[in-house]
Amino acid sequence: MSTITPDVVEQVHAVARRARVAARELALLTRAQKDAALHALADAIDDATAAVVAANGEDIDRGQGNGLPANLVDRLRLDEDRVHSAADALRQVAALPDPVGEVVRGSTLANGLQLRQVRVPMGVVGMIYEARPNVTVDAAGLGLKSGNAVILRGGSAAASTNAALVEVMRGGLAAQGLNPDAVNLLGEGGHDAARALMTARGLVDLVIPRGGAGLIHTVVTESTVPVIETGTGNxxxxxxxxxxxxxxxxxxxxxxxxxxxxxxxxxxxxxxxxxxxxxxxxxxxxxxxxxxxxxxxxxxxxxxxxxxxxxxxxxxxxxxxxxxxxxxxxxxxxxxxxxxxxxxxxxxxxxxxxxxxxxxxxxxxxxxxxxxxxxxxxxxxxTDGAEFGFGAEIGISTQKLHARGPMALPELTTTKWVVEGDGQIR
Incomplete structure (x- = not known):
């Protein structure tokens, strides 16, 4: 792995530090507050459809001019219907149960200690992905609902589209009185920015790659942050x-x-x-x-x-x-x-x-x-989160630890043990 430019590392770490502040704030929100924010983001994306489609047109033209394969052009393309579908996916996420605070299991021990294992947000989730701008919206929505701040590193092929979408969503968050750093885009820094993100251990809690076999292999083998592998589909x-x-x-x-x-x-x-x-x-x-x-x-x-x-x-x-x-x-x-x-x-x-x-x-x-x-x-x-009734999905995990298959809200949480006593000592 090549050396990462120091100024890019600092830029990414600065974004991650702001995201950690936002994540702590998101963890305190009620379901009603999160759902209201998701509906506001959906409305904002619908209102900005023309601007998003125009930005996507820039990406399409640039990609075709650079010889982008037809299958990747299809993944990249956002027309009006696809923009509205992305907004609707946020509304579907709002309608889903909130996993945060769910009691996974619990018991009362013989000594009177009360144990509860409850779902809590991961914290800061990094997404590294290629020419699929719908992932930008899905990741932001699922992150918000599950109480996580997200840092997005999309492929250069979708740079204009991702920038337009993130600008709209950050504005929507601010309009709701929420920290816009709940959604962050690494729009500069190239491959160095991706490497800085996946090695920001201690600032980023989880990295999820979505894309071709080469991208996934790179993230899995080079990341020092825990990774959920979303594998290829043969x-x-x-x-x-x-x-x-x-x-x-x-x-x-x-x-x-x-x-x-x-x-x-x-x-x-x-x-x-x-x-x-x-x-x-x-x-x-x-x-x-x-x-x-x-x-x-x-x-x-x-x-x-x-x-x-x-x-x-x-x-x-x-x-x-x-x-x-x-x-x-x-x-x-x-x-x-x-x-x-x-x-x-x-x-x-x-x-x-x-x-x-x-x-x-x-x-x-x-x-x-x-x-x-x-x-x-x-x-x-x-095999799709929406088809399974999960709303939007963050990816389809092909590994066996923590999450497997379509990943939605529960898979973006971890758990903590809450132990309550009345003076017991060991």
Whole structure:
């Protein structure tokens, strides 16, 4: 890791110190105060839609001029509907229960001491992410509701959009009489600012990376602040021998083509040999219509060829690739055992799905496959905080400690023990 410029370190640490002050103030707010602030921020974003879309247009033009890939342009783009959706996500968060103060467990000991384990805010949460300006709003809203101050380090591709959104939200906080340093943006300093953020141990309590494999690997390996890993999504759909044909075709097609640039899109297709003849012709027709390139074994390529779908031979590298595009690796497997073995070898631990009418097969798949989310007869696109009813999400954790799967309000808290006595000594 290269040396961080001292003035950038001081700039980031100054932001973190202000955020810690704001975090202490947020921890004292009632749910009513936090919910009122969230509604005010949502209204402010709605009112600023034209300015946000204009700022986003600057980012889009700059990104396309610099050759930004189409999938990242899609992640970056904010039109009026997406801005309003981001504002609505804040209102949805306001409607959710406040996790702060929840008693996780408690008891009274034989000596009369009363124990309570209660949820409390993390404190200061750093977000390092790429071209997804909706994360700016989601992180701010979830941070506010859970009593945490946030420091945002978005990618340079979304610099204008993030600056516009944070300016609106800081203004909304100030208008509510709250400390605007509850939401902070590191808009300068480049990679040094990100490194300073993830090594600000003692000032920052938690760092969450969201983006590609390279970004996540860098944060996980270089951070001295605790990290929650939001991993890449090499998501599989396995079509079992007993799968109903129409259901299988719809789930496979939706998982792959509904939106390709997101981490819960399917990147790998496995089909039981016993289902291939009746399922794959229709699947390949859908792939051909959608423009999907099939990275297939010999059998998959034969079905793709017959349907007029673009196809290339599958490689070992394809099996481990998060394409984030209209590409999919595809193989015919002999049985459920082979499918589970393939998934376990190549999964990124995000989302895996089985399509089956056999309850025993479903039970084996959900038990043996190790991932944050395992779905039966449903599209991989459902692994999402909003779809799970959590409101906005801060990310989808693929690690096993503290949080796993879609992360929302409870995952942004820790706990403390409150012990009350009446003079007991040990």
């Amino acid at each position: 998501c599989h759909v396995y079509v079992d021998a007993s799968a109903e044909t129409g259901m299988a075709v719809e789930i496979v097609t939706n998982s792959k083509t509904h939106r390709t640039s997101v981490c819960n899109a399917a990147e790998s297709l496995l089909v039981h040999r016993g289902a291939a003849e009746r399922v794959l012709p229709a699947v390949m027709e859908q792939f051909a219509a959608a423009g999907v390139t099939v990275h297939g074994d010999a059998e998959m390529q034969r079905y793709a060829e017959a349907a007029g779908a673009v196809h290339v031979p599958v490689t070992d590298e394809d099996d481990d690739t998060e394409f984030l595009s209209l590409d999919i690796s595809a193989r015919v497997v002999e049985d459920l055992d082979a499918a589970i073995a393939h998934v376990q070898e190549h999964t990124s631990g995000h989302t895996e799905a089985i399509v089956t009418a056999d309850r025993s097969a479903a039970r084996r798949f959900t038990t043996e496959v190790d991932a944050a989310a395992v779905l039966v007869n449903a599209s991989t696109r459902f």
